[in-house]
Amino acid sequence: MSLATTTDETPQRRAIPRWAGALAILTLLLAAALTALCVGRFQIAPLKAIAILLSRVAPLSADWSVMDERIILLVRAPRVLLAALCGAGLAAGGAALQGVFRNPLVAPQILGVSPGAAFGGALAISLGLDGFALIGAAFGFGAFALLLVGCLARVEGRSDTVMLVLTGVVIGALFAALVSLLQFVADPNSSLPAIIFWLMGSFSAATWARVGVAAPGVLIGMATLWLLRFRIDVLSLGEEEARALGLPVERDRWLVFAAVALIEGAAVAVAGVVGWVGLVVPHAARLLVGADQRALLPVSAALGAAYLLLVDSLARSVTAAEIPLGVITALMGAPAFAALLRQTRRKELGA
Amino acid sequence: MIGLDKAGVRRGPRWIFSDVSFRLETGRILAVLGPNGRGKTTLIKALAGLVPLSAGRRIAPPVIGYVSQSIGADIPYRALDVVVMGRALGLGLFGAPGATDYRAAHAALELVGARDFAERPFDRLSGGERQIVLLxxxxxxxxxxxxxxEPASALDLANQDRLLRVLKDVKRQGRHAILFSTHLPQHALSVSDEALLMLSASEHAIGPTTTALNEGDLTRLYGLAVRRVTLDLDGSAPIDTVVPLFAGAAP
Amino acid sequence: MIWAEFLGVAALLIGCAAPLRAQASCFDDLTARQVCLDRPAERVVTIPMPSASTFIAVDGAAQRLVGMHPASKRAIDEGLLGRIFPQARAIDASIAGAGSDGFMPNVETLARLDPDIVVQWGDRGDDIVGPLRNAGLTAALLRYGTEPFARGNLTLMGDIAGKPERAKELIAWRDATIADIEKAARDIRDGRRLKVVFLQRAASGLAAAGANSYNDFCIRLVGGVNAAAELVGAGAVNAEQIAQWDPDVILLNSFEEQLAPARIYDDAILSATRAARERRVYKMPIGGYRWDPPSQESPLTWMWLADILYPGAFHFDLRAEIARAYRLLYGFSPSDSDMDEILRIRTNGDARHYERFATSATR
Structure with missing residues (x-):
C-alpha cells in the first residue's frame, strides 16, 4: 500500500487556492479553540468567557465572578492550550514518522517512547509522586525507551526501518509488561485507579505550570520537524534513494526520531497516553493536501490540534465524570481510520 | 569525471567483482554489460557510493546523479517535487528548495524533454516516464x-529509444560523464563511447564500444553465440548491431 | 414456639444419639449459597480487603485468622488494629497479589495454610472462586458496598466464627445509631441540607463518589445531599465540575496517605468553593478499619459525619462513643492520643466544627 496517492491534477485542486485552504484550516482551529474555551460543566456564557479572556489584554469592565474568571483563566485556558499543543505535536510527529518509515501504520508510539513514558508515569503514581516528579519520570523513561530502541536496532552502525519497527515493538511490549506488573502490585484502593485513569489519557490536570512543562518539548520537537520537512520528504523516497542523493540517512532519521520522542514524551508526561491522534490525523491531512511534508506538517498539526480540542471538550463536558481521552480518541479514531483507509484505497484504484 | 581504480567488492569470502579500473571523462558514455548475477548492479552502486569498496579506490564527485533500477510506484509527490529532491544535499539539513532550485528542476525536465510531466503525480507516470523524470x-x-x-530494462522499444535519445542529448551538452548498465549490447552500440564487459568476477574487458563488443567476447559473456552485423540503411550511414542466436538460431 | 422447642430438643437428642458424627453447621453466604462446616472454623483466610478486620472484630481476636489480602494487612499495620492485636501483624498476607487481578488467589499458597474456610468476593466473577472450589477448599462469598451487604457480612463472619450472637449485637448497634440519626435528621429542613462531595481520589486526578456509593448512603443518612449524585460509582471529575457543584463540605478519602485538606486549600479552583472558604474540608478518619467504606465501625462514621455536618442538630460525644464501641468491638480502651490519631486531629484539627472532637482537657 502506498503512503497515499497524490491528488491528480484535478480541477478541484486548482479551484481552492493555497491561501484559502490555509485560511479555512486556521478558522477551523480557532473555532475549535473558542468552542473548547466556552464549553464545560461550570456554566459561563460564551460571550462572558471570551470577555474574560480579552480582559487580559484590553480594559474591560468585569461583570463576572472570581470563580468565573478562575475557571476560564486557570482551568480552561491552560487546558485548551495543552490539548491544542499535544494534538498538534502528536499529529505532526505521526505525519513525519509515516514519511520516514514509508509506512502508513506508523504512529509516534512505534518508537517505544509512549510505552516507556507510560511506565515512568505509572511508576511515579505507584510511588505516590505526582506533579513534576510524575512528568519527569514519564519523560525520562520515554527518552530511555528510545535510547534502548536505538541501541538494539543498530547493527553494524546502521539501523534499517524494519529493524527499528520491530525493536520498537519489542521495547514497547517490554514496558507494557512492566506497566502491567505495576498495576498488579499497585494499591487497589488508591494508586491502581489513578494509574488506570492516567494511562487512558486526560487533560484534567492541566495547569499553566504543566503547559510550561509540555510546551518547550512539543514546540522544539515541532520546530525541528518543520525545519527537517524537506529532508523527511527525501527520506520518504527510501533509504537508498536518499543516500544516493548524498544525505546522511542514519543521522537525519535519528534527528526526526529525537524530535518525535521529545513531542511524545512531553505529551504523555502531561496528558497520559493519548492514542490514535498521531495515526489518524495525518491520513486525513494527506487526503487534503497530499504527502508533501511542507504542506502536510502544518495541516496535520492544525487538524490534530482541532481534533484533540474537540475530543477534550467532549471528555470534560458530556457527563459530570471525566471521560478518559483514550476512550474517545479510539472510539472516534477507529471508524474514522477505517473510512480514511477506504477513501485512500478508492482513490488509488480510481487512478 | 568518474572512475574506479583497482576496485573490488567482496561479500563474505566471495568477490562480486575485483580489480576493476576505468576512468570516464565528461562528455562520454560508458556502458556496462554482463549477464545476470555478474555484479553489474553492485558495481553501479559502488560507483554511486552506496556500497563500500572492499578494495581499491573510487574517483567521484561529492554527489552522483544516480538513477536506480526501479523506483517504486509509491512515491506520492509531483514529478517536479521528485526532481527538485535532487537538490537536497546542497540545501543543507534544514533547507527547503527555493525558486532557484525549482528553476534548476524545470531546466532538468526541459533537458530530458519532460517539461509536460512537471505537475503530474510521479506515481501516475508510466515506467518509462518515471525513468525519464529520475534522469x-x-x-x-x-x-x-x-x-x-539498467535504465531501460523495464521499458518497451519506443521508450528504450526515447531514453537513449535523451542520453545522447545530455552527452552532447558535454557536461556529464554518463555510465549505464544494460542487458542489450545494441544499447551500447547505439549511444556509448566505451563498454565494460564483466566476463567474470576478476576479468573485465574495457575499451571503445565497437572493439569491446566483438563476437568472441560477447559469446563468452552471455554463453551463447552472438553475431555482429552491419545494416545498410537507405540514405544514411550503415549501423552496427548485435544478433544473439537464440535457441541455435534456426527453427 | 412449642414446635421450635420440640425441634431443638429433637436435635439435641439426635446429636447425643450419634456422638461419632461431627456436628455440622450450615449457613448461607451473601450469594445465597449454602456453606457447611464440620466444626467451627479454626483456620480462616479472607481475601476481600475489609473482611480481615471485620472477622477480627466479630471474633474479638485474631488467632483464627491465618491469611489475608496484602491491602488488609497494610490497613492493619497502619491503623490501630495492629496495636490492639499485635499477633495480627504476623498473619500471612502472601496469598494474593495487591493490585489488579489481585483477588486471584494462589491456590497452592492457600492450601499450605490449610484453611477451614476461605472468604472470597462473590460479586467479581466466578474466575476468582473456581480455583478454590477446584482445590476442594470451602469458600464463603461476600458482597460489598451497601449497608445491607455490610450487615450480611457481619452475619457471615459471625456464622464462620460460630458467634452469630456477636453479629446480632453489632447489627443492633447499627440499627440503634441509624434510628437516632434519622430522628434528628428528619428535622433538618430541605433548604438547609448541605451539599457534600466525597473525593474518592484527589492526590493524582480527582474522582468523586456517585449515587450508588456507600459514601452517598452515609451523606444522605445524616441529612446531607451528595452533590455528585449524578455520577455512577467513583467517577473521575475535573475541578471545574466541582466548582459547578460548589459543595458546602468536601470529604477526603482515607486511602491516600499523603492527602490532606491543603490539597483543596492550595488549589486555585477548589479553594474558591464554599467548602474551602468555610474551612469545611475533612479527611476521613481511620480506626480499626478505614471509615469511608462500610465496616464494623460504620456507626462511628455516621456519628462523626452527623456532628461535623450539623453540629446544631447532633450532639454525639464522639470520644465517648469511640471508647464504648472499641470496648464492644475489640475489648480495647483507646487512649486520648489513640483517639487523636483515629480522628486525625493533626490533619483535621483546624477545620470548622472540629473543635468539638478535641479532648475534654483542651475543650
Whole structure:
C-alpha cells in the first residue's frame, strides 16, 4: 500500500487556492479553540468567557465572578492550550514518522517512547509522586525507551526501518509488561485507579505550570520537524534513494526520531497516553493536501490540534465524570481510520 | 569525471567483482554489460557510493546523479517535487528548495524533454516516464557524473529509444560523464563511447564500444553465440548491431 | 414456639444419639449459597480487603485468622488494629497479589495454610472462586458496598466464627445509631441540607463518589445531599465540575496517605468553593478499619459525619462513643492520643466544627 496517492491534477485542486485552504484550516482551529474555551460543566456564557479572556489584554469592565474568571483563566485556558499543543505535536510527529518509515501504520508510539513514558508515569503514581516528579519520570523513561530502541536496532552502525519497527515493538511490549506488573502490585484502593485513569489519557490536570512543562518539548520537537520537512520528504523516497542523493540517512532519521520522542514524551508526561491522534490525523491531512511534508506538517498539526480540542471538550463536558481521552480518541479514531483507509484505497484504484 | 581504480567488492569470502579500473571523462558514455548475477548492479552502486569498496579506490564527485533500477510506484509527490529532491544535499539539513532550485528542476525536465510531466503525480507516470523524470532528478543534482542502473530494462522499444535519445542529448551538452548498465549490447552500440564487459568476477574487458563488443567476447559473456552485423540503411550511414542466436538460431 | 422447642430438643437428642458424627453447621453466604462446616472454623483466610478486620472484630481476636489480602494487612499495620492485636501483624498476607487481578488467589499458597474456610468476593466473577472450589477448599462469598451487604457480612463472619450472637449485637448497634440519626435528621429542613462531595481520589486526578456509593448512603443518612449524585460509582471529575457543584463540605478519602485538606486549600479552583472558604474540608478518619467504606465501625462514621455536618442538630460525644464501641468491638480502651490519631486531629484539627472532637482537657 502506498503512503497515499497524490491528488491528480484535478480541477478541484486548482479551484481552492493555497491561501484559502490555509485560511479555512486556521478558522477551523480557532473555532475549535473558542468552542473548547466556552464549553464545560461550570456554566459561563460564551460571550462572558471570551470577555474574560480579552480582559487580559484590553480594559474591560468585569461583570463576572472570581470563580468565573478562575475557571476560564486557570482551568480552561491552560487546558485548551495543552490539548491544542499535544494534538498538534502528536499529529505532526505521526505525519513525519509515516514519511520516514514509508509506512502508513506508523504512529509516534512505534518508537517505544509512549510505552516507556507510560511506565515512568505509572511508576511515579505507584510511588505516590505526582506533579513534576510524575512528568519527569514519564519523560525520562520515554527518552530511555528510545535510547534502548536505538541501541538494539543498530547493527553494524546502521539501523534499517524494519529493524527499528520491530525493536520498537519489542521495547514497547517490554514496558507494557512492566506497566502491567505495576498495576498488579499497585494499591487497589488508591494508586491502581489513578494509574488506570492516567494511562487512558486526560487533560484534567492541566495547569499553566504543566503547559510550561509540555510546551518547550512539543514546540522544539515541532520546530525541528518543520525545519527537517524537506529532508523527511527525501527520506520518504527510501533509504537508498536518499543516500544516493548524498544525505546522511542514519543521522537525519535519528534527528526526526529525537524530535518525535521529545513531542511524545512531553505529551504523555502531561496528558497520559493519548492514542490514535498521531495515526489518524495525518491520513486525513494527506487526503487534503497530499504527502508533501511542507504542506502536510502544518495541516496535520492544525487538524490534530482541532481534533484533540474537540475530543477534550467532549471528555470534560458530556457527563459530570471525566471521560478518559483514550476512550474517545479510539472510539472516534477507529471508524474514522477505517473510512480514511477506504477513501485512500478508492482513490488509488480510481487512478 | 568518474572512475574506479583497482576496485573490488567482496561479500563474505566471495568477490562480486575485483580489480576493476576505468576512468570516464565528461562528455562520454560508458556502458556496462554482463549477464545476470555478474555484479553489474553492485558495481553501479559502488560507483554511486552506496556500497563500500572492499578494495581499491573510487574517483567521484561529492554527489552522483544516480538513477536506480526501479523506483517504486509509491512515491506520492509531483514529478517536479521528485526532481527538485535532487537538490537536497546542497540545501543543507534544514533547507527547503527555493525558486532557484525549482528553476534548476524545470531546466532538468526541459533537458530530458519532460517539461509536460512537471505537475503530474510521479506515481501516475508510466515506467518509462518515471525513468525519464529520475534522469532529470539526476541532472538536477548538478553532478557531472550520471550513473544509471539498467535504465531501460523495464521499458518497451519506443521508450528504450526515447531514453537513449535523451542520453545522447545530455552527452552532447558535454557536461556529464554518463555510465549505464544494460542487458542489450545494441544499447551500447547505439549511444556509448566505451563498454565494460564483466566476463567474470576478476576479468573485465574495457575499451571503445565497437572493439569491446566483438563476437568472441560477447559469446563468452552471455554463453551463447552472438553475431555482429552491419545494416545498410537507405540514405544514411550503415549501423552496427548485435544478433544473439537464440535457441541455435534456426527453427 | 412449642414446635421450635420440640425441634431443638429433637436435635439435641439426635446429636447425643450419634456422638461419632461431627456436628455440622450450615449457613448461607451473601450469594445465597449454602456453606457447611464440620466444626467451627479454626483456620480462616479472607481475601476481600475489609473482611480481615471485620472477622477480627466479630471474633474479638485474631488467632483464627491465618491469611489475608496484602491491602488488609497494610490497613492493619497502619491503623490501630495492629496495636490492639499485635499477633495480627504476623498473619500471612502472601496469598494474593495487591493490585489488579489481585483477588486471584494462589491456590497452592492457600492450601499450605490449610484453611477451614476461605472468604472470597462473590460479586467479581466466578474466575476468582473456581480455583478454590477446584482445590476442594470451602469458600464463603461476600458482597460489598451497601449497608445491607455490610450487615450480611457481619452475619457471615459471625456464622464462620460460630458467634452469630456477636453479629446480632453489632447489627443492633447499627440499627440503634441509624434510628437516632434519622430522628434528628428528619428535622433538618430541605433548604438547609448541605451539599457534600466525597473525593474518592484527589492526590493524582480527582474522582468523586456517585449515587450508588456507600459514601452517598452515609451523606444522605445524616441529612446531607451528595452533590455528585449524578455520577455512577467513583467517577473521575475535573475541578471545574466541582466548582459547578460548589459543595458546602468536601470529604477526603482515607486511602491516600499523603492527602490532606491543603490539597483543596492550595488549589486555585477548589479553594474558591464554599467548602474551602468555610474551612469545611475533612479527611476521613481511620480506626480499626478505614471509615469511608462500610465496616464494623460504620456507626462511628455516621456519628462523626452527623456532628461535623450539623453540629446544631447532633450532639454525639464522639470520644465517648469511640471508647464504648472499641470496648464492644475489640475489648480495647483507646487512649486520648489513640483517639487523636483515629480522628486525625493533626490533619483535621483546624477545620470548622472540629473543635468539638478535641479532648475534654483542651475543650
Amino acid at each position: 532529470a532528478r539526476a541532472l538536477a543534482t548538478g553532478s557531472p557524473a550520471l550513473v544509471l542502473d
